């Protein structure tokens with residue numbers, strides 16, 4: 029995500045095809061599913077740092093499978109979801125995170141209640157051990173698949189600069205579905221939420237087998253993955269490998285472009301002056317630039333919702349929620365870069381926020397030629413040398429967070445690239461992305477990918493990232 033726009037020059041030009049407007053307020057036309065075939069092979073071992081994969085690692089064939097139905101009306105989302113989960117170690121409970129109840133959205137009136145919890149079809153009593161942690165008893169051996177059912181009612185606030193909101197007939201949410209909080213090789217991700225404009229969530233990439241979104245006739249829907257069907261009141265999406273879900277509905281003015289072979293769809297909510305073709309073109313331009321550097325865009329398509337009340341942007345796999353007037357700063361390029369860093373190459377955003385925020389800032393700086401400006405930025409004393417700290421560290425230092433993590437981390441990456449040469453650094457990062465596609469990475473995984481480039485590692489150590 030990104031806020032605090034910097035005054036930086038806007039790169040002109042667009043490498044995408046001409047935009048095609050759709051009718052105002054109409055639902056986005058259905059697109060044929062471009063989902064790739066299911067994973068057939070296991071990924072290479074992350075320890076195989078010396079061999080550089082020639083293509084992205086495949087999603088785990090045993091990744092969680094999610095199907096969900098939501099109905100959105102009057103700022104309330106009623107829904108249900110079913111998760112098929114195959115843990116890689118034995119468990120005695122299933123933990124779902126309820127991010128709609130985190131302090132920041134809750135302070136604006138966001139609420140989520142759950143009911144109808146079942147494990148393998150049997151009703152169970154769930155325990156909410158904190159606002160954002162829901163625990164379901166479930167004794168499951170490693171390698172066995174367990175089915176979890178949850179119904180929920182999510183109340184969206186109005187006027188919040190956040191991933192949850194509604195205004196008039198426009199409504200949106202990200203991390204609104206109870207989110208399976210498993211990290212393979214580690215266990216449940218129980219990091220506390222943050223009160224900052226930031227994320228603390230962690231989730232493995234999952235197959236979205238079906239997401240059904242029902243809304244009033246006449247409203248459009250932007251959602252993850254491919255749009256399978258749309259009756260005009262119910263749209264169905266599916267996605268091969270996404271780690272979370274965001275949805276926006278509204279009487280959008282819409283436009284689309286094709287960039288690097290992918291559809292980029294932009295919808296602008298009523299009352300906002302942003303041009304849909306301009307928005308789609310800038311997002312598509314950034315997509316092509318990042319794809320040239322980090323590999324193919326990892327999702328079926330990119331949907332961008334320009335929404336009221338948000339100041340900045342918030343990334344989800346295949347979906348970006350963005351405020352008005354963001355094309356004049358780095359937000360567009362930054363959020364698109366997150367599709368690779370956070371989306372494709374995941375991280376625990378509570379534990380290692382720099383792994384997605386510094387990388388998105390670095391990618392955006394390369395795209396827009398703003399590296400020198402970032403390198404000149406003074407890092408606050410509270411954060412100097414602490415780029416790698418978790419969100420709990422920044423909770424009491426929120427004014428230093430952006431410069432200390434986004435900018436300082438990007439400074440480390442930019443200096444690392446200079447230290448070892450752009451070609452070697454870009455090659456190593458390309459291998460890193462392909463090796464860790466659809467995974468949750470740690471700083472140690474990055475250090476492994478940079479093992480042959482000690483001068484780069486030193487630069488990242490200097491800023492406290494490694």
Ligand SMILES: [Zn+2]
Pocket residue numbers: 029030362366384385388
């Ligand atoms: Zn960001």
